[in-house]
Amino acid sequence: MEIKVLGGCCGNCETVMKMVAEKAADLGKDISLEKVTDMGAILGYGVMSTPGVVIDGKVVHAGGIPKPSQIEAWLKG
Amino acid sequence: MEVFTLFADWLVYGVLGLAPATPLSGALQFFVEDVGKIFFLLVLVVFVIGFFRSMLAPERVRKMLGGRNRLFSFPAAVGLGAVTPFCSCSSVPLFIGFLEAGIPLGVTMAFLITSPMINEIAVFLLISTLGLEFTVVYVVTGLVVGLVGGLVIDRLHLEHWVEDYVWKIRMGESALPEGPQGLKARFDYAVDQVKEIVGRLWPYVLGGVAIGAGLHGFVPAEQLMRYAGPENPFAVPLSVLIGIPLYSNATGIIPVVEALLAKGLPVGTVLALMMSVAALSLPEIMMLKKVLKWQMLAVFVGILAVSFIVVGYLFNAFF
Known part of the structure; x- marks a missing residue:
């Protein structure tokens, strides 16, 4: 599973990175986690409000910190 | 909002027993009243707006203004x-x-x-x-x-x-996920908004109230x-x-x-x-x-x- 966290500057994006990594470890899921800070790339996903989350090329979340239950659902899905 | 004034008076002049109209008691009274009032309103407003917030995502505003x-x-x-x-x-x-x-x-x-x-x-x-x-x-x-x-x-x-x-x-034309649907999801979303926004704003509010209190008293x-x-x-x-x-x-x-x-x-x-x-x-x-x-x-x-x-x-x- 390939997960990308979209976001430029605020601590929120770091928080999301950590949440995803921890949740994946909890579930024993093997993921590749990457932070995307390039504006062209972020907007390329059609996202203007960060942090955003992209899983296997599909935007699942934009604008704000997702809930742990959401992250769990993505990882299981 | 009277209740916050009363509470501040009670705490500063009653419980702490400070004499009214001194610089310190004035500043403290201002601080207690404003911290209470502002945080109360902040939580209330952010929560209510959270219910409607998803309608105003920047992605939607962009669509409304484009062309x-x-x-x-x-x-x-x-x-x-x-x-x-x-x-x-x-x-x-x-x-x-x-x-x-x-x-x-x-x-x-x-x-x-x-x-x-x-x-x-x-x-x-x-x-x-x-x-x-x-x-x-x-x-x-x-x-x-x-x-x-x-x-x-x-x-x-x-x-x-x-x-x-x-x-x-x-810009990619990705179909963004839908916002929260239904009352329960909106409620949860609003609670999260309160946590996130109040979590981001509280240092500014405390700082602002402290400066205001200092000006007021001293x-x-x-x-x-x-x-x-x-x-x-x-x-x-x-x-x-x-x-x-x-x-x-x-x-x-x-x-x-x-x-x-x-x-x-x-x-x-x-x-x-x-x-x-x-x-x-x-x-x-x-x-x-x-x-x-x-x-x-x-x-x-x-x-x-x-x-x-x-x-x-x-x-x-x-x-």
Whole structure:
């Protein structure tokens, strides 16, 4: 599973990175986690409000910190 | 809001047993009252707005403004700027996304000017601390400044002062996930919003209240009036200048404004300070530096500073 966290500057994006990594470890899921800070790339996903989350090329979340239950659902899905 | 005054009186004069009307007890009373009042309102407003927030995601605003006539898009940008809250980190992607949608530069700037100055949290707080009249004055002035600033930038045709790479970015048409659906999801979303926004704002609010309390208790009105009152013709431009390096969100500056007005400072001077602190800040300028060349930044800061100074003098002259 390939997960990308979209976001430029605020601590929120770091928080999301950590949440995803921890949740994946909890579930024993093997993921590749990457932070995307390039504006062209972020907007390329059609996202203007960060942090955003992209899983296997599909935007699942934009604008704000997702809930742990959401992250769990993505990882299981 | 009476209850917060009563509580502060009870705590400071009753429980702590401080004598009324000393600098320390005055400052403490102000601090306790405002912390209670502002956090109560903050939580309430953020929660209520959270219910409707998803309707105003920047992605949707972009769709609403794209490909529209300027007669529609200018007022709409200013109005949406006032009701759309976004973290200043988002100003860069927002800026690029708007331009990419074919929204004129002037309209985009109008949105960026209004957004930090006016938001629903600040409006509710202003009404309850400073009354309806000051709130209406502040909001209308903010909208006019945003509109005028945007129109001027539009007229000057400054597109060449936007960084070149911005024009090359193509925005993907990804189907964004739907916002929260149903009452339960909206409720949860609103609770999360409260956690996130109050979690982000509380240092500004505490800082603002502390400064307000200090002014209230320890700075004599006569002294403040001597430096910033009507006798000093440069009070307005000075307060705009002071406001630039000071960075606070519109919410955090309200207790300071409250204390300054109570000391008898002229409304125009206080308005100029408040707008400058909220809309002109170094972090925001650094952020915009990523997409604007320095000439354009200078124009942006210049237009805003001049507008705030004009606003300040106008209000001091007429009120």
